[in-house]
Amino acid sequence: xxxxxxxxxxxxxxxxxxxxxxxxxxxxxxxxxxxxxxxxxxxxxxxxxxxxxxxxxxxxxxxxxxxxxxxxxxxxxxxxxxxxxxxxxxxxxxxxxxxxxxxxxxxxxxxxxxxxxxxxxxxxxxxxxxxxxxxxx
Numbered sequence: 001x002x003x004x005x006x007x008x009x010x011x012x013x014x015x016x017x018x019x020x021x022x023x024x025x026x027x028x029x030x031x032x033x034x035x036x037x038x039x040x041x042x043x044x045x046x047x048x049x050x051x052x053x054x055x056x057x058x059x060x061x062x063x064x065x066x067x068x069x070x071x072x073x074x075x076x077x078x079x080x081x082x083x084x085x086x087x088x089x090x091x092x093x094x095x096x097x098x099x100x101x102x103x104x105x106x107x108x109x110x111x112x113x114x115x116x117x118x119x120x121x122x123x124x125x126x127x128x129x130x131x132x133x134x135x136x137x
Contacts, residue, residue: 048078052101052114055080059099060119072105080114081105086121093123 013021055073059082062068073080085098097120100113 051075056099056101056115056117063097064121095121
């Protein structure tokens, strides 16, 4: 009879064991879920910055080859706003182009661009650089 009573006690988990295992399991799951949410945020930001680099290269191509400065760029269902600054460099026949890409159109003066790109244009290919200010260091 004593063997049967001892055997019955070992068939299941106690309430304390069950609560402890649920607590440990929930701590592990919460830490993994927070990792995935942080990874998603990081991935979205990296994609946004990479797209801004592509937008800056597109704007630079248009400025160099077509002498056109686009107003806004639609890429990956997002809108990017370029700012193009053209100025004379130290050499007369070359102009410097500075392209900045922003995420917001109405930005404050302290807003940092997502991407910045510098390049040069040839005055013979670009056209006249008359009236364009000289670059400030």
